[in-house]
Amino acid sequence: MPSNNSKFWLKNLARSSAEWINGCGPLSEVVVSSRIRLARNIEAIPFPHWAKEEDLKNIYEVMQQLAQENIIFRKFKLLLLNNFTPLELQFLVEKHLISLYQANGKHPYRGCLYNQEETACIMINEEDHLRIQYILSGLQLKKIWGSINQIDNEIGKTVNYAFSEKEGYLTSCPTNVGTGMRASVMLHLPALVRLNRLNEILKAIAKIGYVVRGFYGEGTEVMGNLFQISNQITLGLSEEEIIDNLEKVSRQIIEQEEKARRDLLKDFKNYLEDQIWRAYGILSQARIISSVEAMELLSKLRLGVELKIVSQINLELINRIMLMLQPAYLQILAQKNLNASERDIQRAKLIREKINPMNN
Amino acid sequence: MLCQICKKKEATIMITQVIGGEKTELHLCKDCATLFGDKFSIISFPQFNLDDLLSGLLKAFDLYSQEEGRMTAGEIKCSNCGLTYQDFMQTGKLGCSICYQDFRGQLLPLLRRLHGNSEHIGKVPLQAKNKLDKINQIKRLRQELQEVVIKEDYERAAQIRDEILKLEGVTKKKDAK
Numbered sequence: 001m002p003s004n005n006s007k008f009w010l011k012n013l014a015r016s017s018a019e020w021i022n023g024c025g026p027l028s029e030v031v032v033s034s035r036i037r038l039a040r041n042i043e044a045i046p047f048p049h050w051a052k053e054e055d056l057k058n059i060y061e062v063m064q065q066l067a068q069e070n071i072i073f074r075k076f077k078l079l080l081l082n083n084f085t086p087l088e089l090q091f092l093v094e095k096h097l098i099s100l101y102q103a104n105g106k107h108p109y110r111g112c113l114y115n116q117e118e119t120a121c122i123m124i125n126e127e128d129h130l131r132i133q134y135i136l137s138g139l140q141l142k143k144i145w146g147s148i149n150q151i152d153n154e155i156g157k158t159v160n161y162a163f164s165e166k167e168g169y170l171t172s173c174p175t176n177v178g179t180g181m182r183a184s185v186m187l188h189l190p191a192l193v194r195l196n197r198l199n200e201i202l203k204a205i206a207k208i209g210y211v212v213r214g215f216y217g218e219g220t221e222v223m224g225n226l227f228q229i230s231n232q233i234t235l236g237l238s239e240e241e242i243i244d245n246l247e248k249v250s251r252q253i254i255e256q257e258e259k260a261r262r263d264l265l266k267d268f269k270n271y272l273e274d275q276i277w278r279a280y281g282i283l284s285q286a287r288i289i290s291s292v293e294a295m296e297l298l299s300k301l302r303l304g305v306e307l308k309i310v311s312q313i314n315l316e317l318i319n320r321i322m323l324m325l326q327p328a329y330l331q332i333l334a335q336k337n338l339n340a341s342e343r344d345i346q347r348a349k350l351i352r353e354k355i356n357p358m359n360n
Numbered sequence: 361m362l363c364q365i366c367k368k369k370e371a372t373i374m375i376t377q378v379i380g381g382e383k384t385e386l387h388l389c390k391d392c393a394t395l396f397g398d399k400f401s402i403i404s405f406p407q408f409n410l411d412d413l414l415s416g417l418l419k420a421f422d423l424y425s426q427e428e429g430r431m432t433a434g435e436i437k438c439s440n441c442g443l444t445y446q447d448f449m450q451t452g453k454l455g456c457s458i459c460y461q462d463f464r465g466q467l468l469p470l471l472r473r474l475h476g477n478s479e480h481i482g483k484v485p486l487q488a489k490n491k492l493d494k495i496n497q498i499k500r501l502r503q504e505l506q507e508v509v510i511k512e513d514y515e516r517a518a519q520i521r522d523e524i525l526k527l528e529g530v531t532k533k534k535d536a537k
Contacts, residue, residue, distance in 0.1 A: 043457055046441045050455040127453070153486060161485045162457030165492065167471070168480030170457040174467065175474055177460075179482040199366070209476075236477025 009077065010088060013095060014332050018118035018135065021323065023315030025138015029306040030254045032186040032226065032319070036144045036243075037133035038152055039171045039180035041162040047172035048107055048125045056109035056125050062159060063124050067113055072154045076120075081110040087337070090328035096135060102126045120151060127172050128180075130155065139250060141183055141243045149239075168235060178235030183243055184213075185250045190225040190303045191260035192253075198227075201253060209233045210249055224295035224302075224322070229253070261307060276304035280313075284355045288341075289348040294325050313355065321354050363389035438462045498527050 020033040041047060042062075045055050060080070067073040081089065081102070089103035098112050102123050111124035123131040132155070134148040162170040169180035176182070192198040202212055213228045229250065231242045264272050279300035282289075289297075302318050304310035323329060325347050331338050334346055363371045364387050371387035436445045439462055443455030454460065460467060471478045484492065501524050508516045 041457060044440055046443075046456045047454065049451070049453055050441055050443055149483075152483075156485045156487060160487055163485050163488045164457075164460060164480075165484075165488075166479055167460055168482060169485075170454075170460050172453045174452075174454065174471060177471065178475065178480045181482075233475050235471060235475035236479060236481060238482040 010332060017320060020135050020137040021316060021319040022137055023319050025136055025140050027254055028138040028315060030187055030257050031139040032188055033135055033137055034139055034141050034144055034185050035133060035135045036148050036181060036183045037131055038148060039128040039176045040130040041128050041170060043160045043162045053108055056107055059129050060109040060111050060124055063113060066158050070154055075116045076113050079112045081112060082108050087328050087331055091332045094326040094329050097121050098123055099126060139185060141247050145239060145243055176234050179239050181234055181239055181242055182230050183246050184228050184230035187227050187229060187253060188225055188302060189227055189257050190299050191264050192257050193225050195260050197260055201256060205249060224299040273309055276300050276309055280310060283351050286348045288344045290344055291325055294347060294351060298322055317354060321351055324350055361387050436463060494527055498524055
């Protein structure tokens, strides 16, 4: 339920971590996380960008009631985003609980209903009335589909979804119509980047209707060799086909990345080890570090962990640092506003403390 | 000038978009243009987002229909939410689910262009599924009714008629809600 004491849940969210952080999912040497989101709207009510305030309120309240009454949402929390500061909203984006679109939205009654494990999250009054998303670590698209499908069915018992036999689920933007489904995987591809083999692969992916994006999805930059691959086509394919295809594409890229890693190890083992340990050295000693540099070095360290060259660190720690070093997360942790140079100092301090907990 | 996407090859193709009166130019090499210009595939370029591309495409469609001497589609208005097709062309966003019915003629070619295929074959929500099942059942019963009338089996015909009425009654009650 929406808490009046936003400091309370904010503190909680700064301390808690999502399931995908644990880095234990299948094929997590390359796949950081898998995600599915479904775009859903309610029949005949104008889409959020075109709706009146009372429509938005109505939708928010329907979800509020559902969250209170339906047992499936027992462990969910509902946030009303109206009164959140830009920093708090940015923090939720960095935690992958809301989208950039949801954070930048101007209309009232934007909400976020998320579960304790931070695997499931329903954005209310985003671009569509509802955006249901589910994230797990590693390559687990089928499992995610099972869980998100169940949540979707439960909501569908209460609300009358906008749906047509021919066009499927009707969405605010025609690029999402049909299944309303966007399935994606976050891949760590340092070896393919290093050996300049990625462009060829990306070309092939685009030709079969898949898209590559940055760390936060649409319109964001690629950082730390992390690439998000997702389906572009949502109409004329079933949900299972979309998932199957994405999984096949992912497995092929994983295979290529693993091959590239073997090639690197074969031909440039000393160089590679040097790069990884240097990254470790800088991260554990730096006093000032930008997010771009930190992400680059963390990518090298992650590769070191994935190749079992570095054993004193695990993927969970790297995922956790990667999240916490972001601008809003840093400021929420510090409980004060920090300018860019203050953040670089704070970031270096946080990374040192996480990487060598004994020395600090 | 180098291609703005691969930053390696010489840019030979220029894509100009006019969005909200603002003109943006994108210089691409032949390979990147085929890859990204045509397929709507985006690689994280802030100046190259999907909404802009979509509204660019929508304008191209409208221009095309004007060239053919037809009336511009922009004046059509959704009977439920009042959004005009012109509004849609500017933002790339529809106003409500009824827009899909009222703009169907304009949307179908666009959907085909975006998705390659314009018929949904995925999940059907439970409520819609129940309704569809009922409609299909009524269709089947009507067929059967015709058959038994030809056979002059009036007793069975009366039964079927009652079943149809019952089913239709339920459907209508649900619609009225």
